[in-house]
Amino acid sequence: MARRTDTIAAAPETLARAEVQALTPYQSARRIVAAAGGRGDVWLNANESSEAAPYALTQNLLNRYPDAQPGEVIARYARYAEVEPEQILVTRGGDEGIDLLVRTFCVPGRDAVLQFPPTYGMYSVCAETSNVRVVNLTTDPADDWAPDVDALDEALERDPGIQVVFACSPNNPTGGLIAPELLERLIEATRGRAILVVDEAYIEFAPEASAKSRLASAPHLVLIRTLSKAFALAGIRCGFLIGSPAVIGMLKKVIAPYPVPTPVADIAEQALSLGGVAAMERRVAGTCKRRAELAQKLSALPGVLEVRPSSSNFLLVRFAEGARVFKALWDQGIIVRDQSRQPTLANAIRITVGTAEENAELIAALRGILGEA
Numbered sequence: 001m002a003r004r005t006d007t008i009a010a011a012p013e014t015l016a017r018a019e020v021q022a023l024t025p026y027q028s029a030r031r032i033v034a035a036a037g038g039r040g041d042v043w044l045n046a047n048e049s050s051e052a053a054p055y056a057l058t059q060n061l062l063n064r065y066p067d068a069q070p071g072e073v074i075a076r077y078a079r080y081a082e083v084e085p086e087q088i089l090v091t092r093g094g095d096e097g098i099d100l101l102v103r104t105f106c107v108p109g110r111d112a113v114l115q116f117p118p119t120y121g122m123y124s125v126c127a128e129t130s131n132v133r134v135v136n137l138t139t140d141p142a143d144d145w146a147p148d149v150d151a152l153d154e155a156l157e158r159d160p161g162i163q164v165v166f167a168c169s170p171n172n173p174t175g176g177l178i179a180p181e182l183l184e185r186l187i188e189a190t191r192g193r194a195i196l197v198v199d200e201a202y203i204e205f206a207p208e209a210s211a212k213s214r215l216a217s218a219p220h221l222v223l224i225r226t227l228s229k230a231f232a233l234a235g236i237r238c239g240f241l242i243g244s245p246a247v248i249g250m251l252k253k254v255i256a257p258y259p260v261p262t263p264v265a266d267i268a269e270q271a272l273s274l275g276g277v278a279a280m281e282r283r284v285a286g287t288c289k290r291r292a293e294l295a296q297k298l299s300a301l302p303g304v305l306e307v308r309p310s311s312s313n314f315l316l317v318r319f320a321e322g323a324r325v326f327k328a329l330w331d332q333g334i335i336v337r338d339q340s341r342q343p344t345l346a347n348a349i350r351i352t353v354g355t356a357e358e359n360a361e362l363i364a365a366l367r368g369i370l371g372e373a
């Protein structure tokens with residue numbers, strides 16, 4: 001077929017792959033606010049830590065490429081996560097881990113990933129970018145959005161193209177955990193059939209619920225971790241994949257040659273010192289305390305139908321009039337995350353736990369919007 005020279009000359013973007021031209025990119029919290037011209041004084045929309053820890057760079061010779069995989073960061077993360085260094089891959093945030101899993105295990109135009117919506121948006125964005133199908137098994141709020149293992153079993157039986165199954169625990173945006181018995185069933189349903197990814201981006205808020213103890217007997221299990229949430233380092237873009245050395249070896253073939261910049265490794269190493277981990281644990285305890293206070297205050301407001309229990313640093317709140325509340329908060333510079341377009345989440349808003357001052361500002365604004373109880 002001849003090139004459409006005129007079209008391409010006028011619009012070179014039409015050379016992009018069809019699936020990229022059709023793609024709706026991930027609606028990051030920042031992107032939404034920038035696109036809509038929001039001013040935003042109080043940011044409770046991206047599940048970042050509300051507190052920043054100070055760091056200074058210790059490695060200032062930046063003329064050399066970094067290590068392909070920073071050894072000391074891996075050693076310290078292995079100590080923190082109680083796994084072996086061979087089980088760890090350092091990535092540019094958990095998001096790069098998701099993309100690597102799709103690109104390593106799924107053939108474009110043929111294979112599929114499976115997810116349990118409502119859940120994190122990057123699983124489908126990464127799949128769609130790679131022209132990989134997305135199989136959705138929507139979960140039920142009455143069941144606390146627990147993945148349906150029987151439905152998973154059927155889907156895997158029916159569709160041999162499903163290569164990767166994404167389960168998120170604690171789940172973003174619903175905040176709940178996958179119970180240990182259910183995790184066990186997910187592991188057995190996927191064994192010999194697909195990679196089971198458990199996204200533990202928020203696991204520091206419920207460390208006892210980690211799937212890490214299952215790794216030894218489940219070589220198809222991969223965990224996603226990040227320094228963006230409890231470790232308060234969303235700005236450095238540092239995450240981890242934890243899995244069997246054989247699976248990690250495959251992912252290593254696909255990752256870029258120097259994915260972790262020297263300053264990122266420098267700061268990650270400090271954050272993962274014993275003192276850094278202890279500071280993270282104190283921060284988490286404070287966040288959980290403020291979360292309980294915020295949940296209580298929100299529940300008491302008229303027009304709040306439900307505040308879901310949370311094992312994370314955010315709350316999922318169902319309002320009688322979600323769209324009105326979201327807009328009214330926005331207009332006052334308080335930015336939260338609208339979840340109403342996710343299945344089963346009509347009128348639901350996800351609110352990151354802020355500082356005590358930010359939470360007080362939010363409650364005061366909501367009182368103004370909703371009236372006193």
Ligand SMILES: *Cc1c(COP(=O)(O)O)cnc(C)c1O
Nearest residue numbers: 093094095120172201226228239
């Ligand atoms: C925040 C988040 C991630 C990854 O975030 P990064 O900043 O890329 O590390 C992954 N999964 C879920 C569910 C998240 O909420």
